[in-house]
Amino acid sequence: MAMTTEGNSAQRPTSSRFTIEAKSPFMLQVRAWWPPVLWSIVLLIIVAIIMLAGGPVLQKTLTDALIKLLVVVGLYVFIGNSGILSFGHIGFMMIGAYGAAWMTCCPRTKKLFIPGLPEYLQTHQFPFLVSVVVSGLLAAVVALISGSVLMRLSGIAASIGTFAFLMVMYSFYLRWDPWTRGASTMTGLPVETNSWVMLPFIVVVMFGAFLYARSRYGLSAKASRDDEVASKAAGVNVVGQRLLSFVISAFIVGMAGALFGHFLGILTVDSFGLPLTFITLSMLVVGGMQSLSGAVLGSIVISALFEALRQLEVGFNVGESVIALPGGGREVGIGILMLIILIFRRNGLTANQEIYWPFRGDAAAKTAMSRKS
Amino acid sequence: MLKRKTDSRAAQGHRDDGLTLQAVDVTVRFGGLTAVDTVNETLHRGEILGVIGPNGAGKTTFVNALTGFQEPTSGQVKLGQKVISGLSPHWIRRHGVSRSFQAGRLFRDLPVSENVEVAGVSMGLSRRRAHRHAMELIEWIGLKEKARQPAGVLPYTDERRVGIARALAMQPAFVLLDEPAAGMSDLECDDIMRLVKEIPERFGCGVLLIEHNMRVIMGVCERIHVLDSGKTLSRGTPAEVQKDPAVIQAYLGHG
Numbered sequence: 001m002a003m004t005t006e007g008n009s010a011q012r013p014t015s016s017r018f019t020i021e022a023k024s025p026f027m028l029q030v031r032a033w034w035p036p037v038l039w040s041i042v043l044l045i046i047v048a049i050i051m052l053a054g055g056p057v058l059q060k061t062l063t064d065a066l067i068k069l070l071v072v073v074g075l076y077v078f079i080g081n082s083g084i085l086s087f088g089h090i091g092f093m094m095i096g097a098y099g100a101a102w103m104t105c106c107p108r109t110k111k112l113f114i115p116g117l118p119e120y121l122q123t124h125q126f127p128f129l130v131s132v133v134v135s136g137l138l139a140a141v142v143a144l145i146s147g148s149v150l151m152r153l154s155g156i157a158a159s160i161g162t163f164a165f166l167m168v169m170y171s172f173y174l175r176w177d178p179w180t181r182g183a184s185t186m187t188g189l190p191v192e193t194n195s196w197v198m199l200p201f202i203v204v205v206m207f208g209a210f211l212y213a214r215s216r217y218g219l220s221a222k223a224s225r226d227d228e229v230a231s232k233a234a235g236v237n238v239v240g241q242r243l244l245s246f247v248i249s250a251f252i253v254g255m256a257g258a259l260f261g262h263f264l265g266i267l268t269v270d271s272f273g274l275p276l277t278f279i280t281l282s283m284l285v286v287g288g289m290q291s292l293s294g295a296v297l298g299s300i301v302i303s304a305l306f307e308a309l310r311q312l313e314v315g316f317n318v319g320e321s322v323i324a325l326p327g328g329g330r331e332v333g334i335g336i337l338m339l340i341i342l343i344f345r346r347n348g349l350t351a352n353q354e355i356y357w358p359f360r361g362d363a364a365a366k367t368a369m370s371r372k373s
Numbered sequence: 374m375l376k377r378k379t380d381s382r383a384a385q386g387h388r389d390d391g392l393t394l395q396a397v398d399v400t401v402r403f404g405g406l407t408a409v410d411t412v413n414e415t416l417h418r419g420e421i422l423g424v425i426g427p428n429g430a431g432k433t434t435f436v437n438a439l440t441g442f443q444e445p446t447s448g449q450v451k452l453g454q455k456v457i458s459g460l461s462p463h464w465i466r467r468h469g470v471s472r473s474f475q476a477g478r479l480f481r482d483l484p485v486s487e488n489v490e491v492a493g494v495s496m497g498l499s500r501r502r503a504h505r506h507a508m509e510l511i512e513w514i515g516l517k518e519k520a521r522q523p524a525g526v527l528p529y530t531d532e533r534r535v536g537i538a539r540a541l542a543m544q545p546a547f548v549l550l551d552e553p554a555a556g557m558s559d560l561e562c563d564d565i566m567r568l569v570k571e572i573p574e575r576f577g578c579g580v581l582l583i584e585h586n587m588r589v590i591m592g593v594c595e596r597i598h599v600l601d602s603g604k605t606l607s608r609g610t611p612a613e614v615q616k617d618p619a620v621i622q623a624y625l626g627h628g
Contacts, residue, residue: 214500216495216498216500219487219490220494222482222483223483223495226480226481227478229442230479232442232463233442233466233472235466235495235496235543290482
């Protein structure tokens with residue numbers, strides 16, 4: 001259970017010599033919900049520091065990282081609980097992003113560029129929050145339909161199925177000119193997303209994901225993850241439970257897609273392909289697939305490394321000469337670091353565990369902590 | 374059919390509702406191989422039925438057919454009057470026919486308590502109530518101290534006990550135990566025997582017990598069904614079966 005967090009966020013002692021007895025009902029709740037509480041605080045601090053002290057480029061980088069973090073938490077809800085690796089979730093992100101474009105671009109732009117939209121969407125413009133939530137729902141509906149077929153598969157077949165789903169959605173959106181402008185860039189989404197906007201979405205989603213993982217539905221899904229046959233013998237409707245986690249995670253990833261659209265203001269289909277699929281998956285794997293803490297920590301670590309390597313690629317001056325990583329060194333570096341992490345911590349940085357209340361001392365704390373995600 | 378056990382101590386009010394689990398001419402073929410060949414059997418609540426036979430006799434396939442993991446090629450499985458063959462395993466489990474597995478098959482990354490809890494929540498209990506129910510069963514199998522350990526680190530014998538507890542969660546009408554004592558020492562076998570013997574009275578279930586260990590079978594079963602190459606070879610009380618020349622030839626061989 002003991003583990004390291006980002007340097008700038010370690011406000012707690014790592015040993016349990018220091019104990020806080022939780023007596024009030026409020027503190028008991030804080031302790032029961034510690035993983036999302038902890039990560040909310042950590043992210044709040046990171047966002048506050050960079051938004052108040054960082055430059056505009058760094059602020060943009062942070063928002064981009066937070067969008068990926070939201071995607072990774074969405075991935076965790078499905079992959080961590082059902083045990084099926086999904087290569088298809090970036091498809092849901094794309095569905096969410098284009099959904100946001102359909103709802104929020106100004107009617108004049110829509111008429112000009114995406115004439116295929118139905119009359120109602122064509123002439124109306126919806127507020128940001130509605131756009132994000134409805135785009136998430138749209139992705140969830142697509143997940144419900146595609147998942148009712150895909151979730152009947154198991155193991156690697158299911159993973160390949162989700163990959164096929166991504167390919168289908170990608171090709172479809174690339175050629176669906178009247179709705180998506182095909183290979184051209186979709187422009188005109190209102191730019192609303194920044195790191196402060198991302199924060200509440202992430203916090204709510206983290207609490208939701210944690211609640212799901214601890215619920216009876218999460219437990220049933222995890223049972224099917226550990227042993228599909230035995231879970232059926234324990235009465236678990238495996239297809240149904242997988243489908244539920246698939247739909248919830250698609251909702252989250254769809255929202256992340258909409259937020260991404262409102263971040264850049266422009267969309268192209270090819271930003272939702274394999275590179276984004278693999279970077280988000282590697283964040284989850286590095287952190288630890290089976291815990292919320294793993295999803296969040298993995299995103300933070302990989303994003304921070306990526307940014308650091310990018311700085312190195314730009315180079316820095318030593319006297320007269322510029323020392324820089326060769327182009328593409330970033331990807332190579334991330335690959336090597338991931339290998340190192342996975343060799344030494346096969347189950348990710350968090351070893352698939354949640355990070356629980358560290359100030360334990362009484363019996364109640366132990367009960368709260370015994371619930372492994 | 375075999376006479377109904379009348380002195381069953383499990384006749385505790387509503388529990389003994391005369392429900393039966395019935396195999397009617399159950400046949401399972403895999404390609405050219407007939408694993409189970411027109412087997413008939415009726416399991417009543419409150420009794421312990423032993424199913425024995427040499428390796429490859431079709432015992433596990435028979436259990437698979439009874440619990441929905443294998444659809445019979447022909448024949449039917451009936452729970453009371455309802456034909457359940459062809460229905461999904463989780464439906465059958467929720468309606469009272471439960472099983473354990475030869476290999477244990479625990480949820481390795483989940484704590485022992487949650488292994489048992491899964492059955493409760495999948496049948497509609499809240500986590501809190503499922504947990505309480507699971508803890509009662511875990512206390513019964515004597516693993517209260519290990520309830521919070523991940524199931525993957527348990528020793529072999531404990532694993533089997535958790536498998537039995539999981540199968541008994543939510544009071545199924547029938548529980549089918551697939552070699553719960555396989556590979557255990559005599560002492561450990563005695564422990565498992567004690568648990569299995571308690572099941573009818575404590576939970577009101579009918580028990581079908583597959584076992585290789587003749588000591589266990591003869592010690593706990595009231596009736597025995599002997600399978601050989603998928604066919605019924607002999608049925609009766611332990612004493613009758615032990616005397617049956619066909620059984621001695623096929624199974625006890627050297628005996």
